[in-house]
Amino acid sequence: MYRYDQYDQAMVDARVAEFRDQTQRRLDGQLSEEQFRPLRLMNGLYLQLHAYMLRVAVPYGTLSGRQMRMLAHIARKYDRDYGHFTTRQNIQFNWIKLSDAPDILAELATVEMHAIQTSGNCIRNISSDQYAGVSVDEVTDPRPLAELLRQWSSFHPEFTYLPRKFKIAVIASPTDRSAMRLHDIGLELVERDGVVGARVFAGGGMGRTPMIAPEIRDFVPFGEIVSYLEACLRVYNRHGRRDNKYKARIKILVHEMGRDEYRRQVEEEFAHMKTLGLDPPLAELERIAAQFAPPPYEAGLADEIDLSDRDFAQWMETQVKPHKVPGYAIVNISLKPIGGIPGDASSAQIDLIADLAERYSFDELRVTHAQNIVLAHVKKADLHAIWRALEAADLATPNLDLISDIIACPGLDYCSLANARSIPVAQKIAQRFADIDRQKELGELKLKISGCINACGHHHAGNIGILGVDRKGVENFQLLLGGSGAEDVALGQIVGPGFDENGVVDAVEKATDVYLAHRIDGERFVDTFRRIGMAPFKEAIYA
Amino acid sequence: MNILTGNDLATGDVIWWTGEDWSLHVDDAVDVGDKGEEIAQAQAAARNVVVPYVIEAERDGTGIRPAHIKERIRALGPTVRLDLSLKPADPSAGNWVI
Numbered sequence: 001m002y003r004y005d006q007y008d009q010a011m012v013d014a015r016v017a018e019f020r021d022q023t024q025r026r027l028d029g030q031l032s033e034e035q036f037r038p039l040r041l042m043n044g045l046y047l048q049l050h051a052y053m054l055r056v057a058v059p060y061g062t063l064s065g066r067q068m069r070m071l072a073h074i075a076r077k078y079d080r081d082y083g084h085f086t087t088r089q090n091i092q093f094n095w096i097k098l099s100d101a102p103d104i105l106a107e108l109a110t111v112e113m114h115a116i117q118t119s120g121n122c123i124r125n126i127s128s129d130q131y132a133g134v135s136v137d138e139v140t141d142p143r144p145l146a147e148l149l150r151q152w153s154s155f156h157p158e159f160t161y162l163p164r165k166f167k168i169a170v171i172a173s174p175t176d177r178s179a180m181r182l183h184d185i186g187l188e189l190v191e192r193d194g195v196v197g198a199r200v201f202a203g204g205g206m207g208r209t210p211m212i213a214p215e216i217r218d219f220v221p222f223g224e225i226v227s228y229l230e231a232c233l234r235v236y237n238r239h240g241r242r243d244n245k246y247k248a249r250i251k252i253l254v255h256e257m258g259r260d261e262y263r264r265q266v267e268e269e270f271a272h273m274k275t276l277g278l279d280p281p282l283a284e285l286e287r288i289a290a291q292f293a294p295p296p297y298e299a300g301l302a303d304e305i306d307l308s309d310r311d312f313a314q315w316m317e318t319q320v321k322p323h324k325v326p327g328y329a330i331v332n333i334s335l336k337p338i339g340g341i342p343g344d345a346s347s348a349q350i351d352l353i354a355d356l357a358e359r360y361s362f363d364e365l366r367v368t369h370a371q372n373i374v375l376a377h378v379k380k381a382d383l384h385a386i387w388r389a390l391e392a393a394d395l396a397t398p399n400l401d402l403i404s405d406i407i408a409c410p411g412l413d414y415c416s417l418a419n420a421r422s423i424p425v426a427q428k429i430a431q432r433f434a435d436i437d438r439q440k441e442l443g444e445l446k447l448k449i450s451g452c453i454n455a456c457g458h459h460h461a462g463n464i465g466i467l468g469v470d471r472k473g474v475e476n477f478q479l480l481l482g483g484s485g486a487e488d489v490a491l492g493q494i495v496g497p498g499f500d501e502n503g504v505v506d507a508v509e510k511a512t513d514v515y516l517a518h519r520i521d522g523e524r525f526v527d528t529f530r531r532i533g534m535a536p537f538k539e540a541i542y543a
Numbered sequence: 544m545n546i547l548t549g550n551d552l553a554t555g556d557v558i559w560w561t562g563e564d565w566s567l568h569v570d571d572a573v574d575v576g577d578k579g580e581e582i583a584q585a586q587a588a589a590r591n592v593v594v595p596y597v598i599e600a601e602r603d604g605t606g607i608r609p610a611h612i613k614e615r616i617r618a619l620g621p622t623v624r625l626d627l628s629l630k631p632a633d634p635s636a637g638n639w640v641i
Contacts, residue, residue, distance in 0.1 A: 047593060
């Protein structure tokens, strides 16, 4: 776990005091909305469809039981008893009163949390692998680098007003659980000749112009990553389009400039940066790494688990993943109950998860980009007790990576940018495929829904993606097939004309029928799509 | 008819112009005709409403219905959590949006 140092705490406390004054001046009428809006956005406070929405940063999705409990407290005291976990591993509260916002930020600051840089044209929350530090296939824990980048990017004076928002993901495993190449910059830590460094990908993203980030450097030594990123950002900051917000992301720059020319300019800038001595000293890297030292695992634990209870065995099969330490396991907690709202958790559920983290997982938990929660260090002997506790709280749905484990943005039910509702579509699809045996028969199938072209629901990266659009005041849903946010990254292709809400649910079912009819040798949905192409799906869907 | 809407400065609540003040209920809205922008500017200047704007709506036997689905959702609350809406006891309220 990361820990604030005196500078972190002082900065956050000062920002709370500053925002309290700004808010009071707005409420007193001394500031207009035009003057106040950028100030509240710099503190993560949006005005959404029904109320103010506060987006709280969760660095690389990692937090403690105490921090999680504070989120439950805020939901209970200041909101409507729930929070919404997001695809950037953050949490949002949907019903905040402006007059309460400074108090909320003050309470968050007591547990080393804030909402700074969760909005605006700056470097946003650094995201990472929810299995960091415990995955069997990683070369190192990616979070010390993510933490270093958090410190580097927080209040960075040169990158506070970029052409557009900027999102960075860090992974350290060949398995990509962070949609790394669909970020403005994606870093994959690798080991070459005994030295750890990063492959660097730049210019990816979803939104109205989705692009997969090309590789621009196959290896940057660990100690030079900050100055390399500084160079990447400088070139973007210099040339990024400020005249057109729809062309302002780095993906447009890299595409229009060309990867080779962008890379040439970055290398030129990097050579200059290296002379400035901006890279962190080894002692600081070691200090950060020590914060992420493995917890005191017990040795010699038993591996046997009694699977005689069918429901428990089913949960084990989908929700529990291998841990690198014998006797331990990784537990995925689904925030996708059938018919529920993806990513939402009640105060009581958040408190319960905090309890479980404290009691069974070395007081640590992670938020995933798929809007679920992970307990990363669970003794196998405790799995049954955890399952029973989760089941009692409606948190034990065994659907990880199955068709009902749907990423969905808040859509038109909450978001002022959306054109169509996402949540009801997610609910109807989950209900259509509610039978868990049917879901398991379909196997891994990642379905993602966005309520507008901004793609907060990652529809481009869905094996099945759904995009809600507005057709003359009526919701219409486009279907996409073949996308992936994983290491086999791909952008989904639009099938054809869109559907109404019920029609798109039918179309999803027809697509799964085509898959079942054509799959061979245990292929996943996306494998079959890639092998047979769009035509059979299109034919069946529009028959 | 044209009606005026915005969000309450302190709470963020969706509000509707009644001719004299603001209401949480769209049925209290009045037809502002072609005076909407003028009223909006005056109310914004008074700084108790955020970004007021004019929308189209219809009055029928049940009340006032904004023309666009987005404004109907704003008027009701989330269709997926009617317990958080302005009509938590009415299970058919969500149908009004569609």
